[in-house]
Amino acid sequence: MRVTIERIMPGQDEKIALIRAYLVNHWCISEEEAERHLAPHNTLGLPQSWVAVLPTRVLVGHVMLALERNGLCGVKDQPWLQALFVQESLRMQGIGRILVRVVEETGRRYGYRFVYLDTIREMHFYRNLGWEEIGTDVWARGAEKDTVTVMRKRLD
């Protein structure tokens, strides 16, 4: 499957609207909170989002790199891979791997030693890509609670 990876830039309203809808539906957060996640809010220009796009210009995947002041498992001021998804009909064709690599390269370029993420059940996918588990924590939003595994990738 031939996809190109494009960074979402401010003003690309159509792409941003699609990602906002994903965050609201899959993360169960409000529109306002999704907006905050998507708007660059520090000097590195993080969070940054990328989309995987088919030659037909259809968006089939997304990933985001965000700086978390207080991450899970007591991780402070580190970059986190968030909101990775690939359209269901196009999974297992290498698109997820490419999106993860983009995040790792960006973290490396900014001089970070590690990039982090939390996941409920995709540990095997990330282990395959060289990530290690560092612990578990509870992810809570409103009444919703999940135990997540926190993982990191060494970037040097």
Ligand SMILES: CC(C)(COP(=O)(O)OP(=O)(O)OC[C@H]1O[C@@H](n2cnc3c(N)ncnc32)[C@H](O)[C@@H]1OP(=O)(O)O)[C@@H](O)C(=O)NCCC(=O)NCCS
């Ligand atoms: C997880 C997800 C992003 C993977 O995307 P993908 O495009 O199917 O992944 P890839 O095709 O790049 O797979 C890369 C490698 O991981 C393996 N892999 C893919 N999905 C896997 C899974 N769910 N469990 C275990 N291994 C997996 C592939 O076989 C491949 O291994 P290989 O190189 O040895 O063949 C996709 O399944 C998804 O969008 N899931 C729903 C959203 C989600 O769970 N996001 C992660 C939240 S933390």
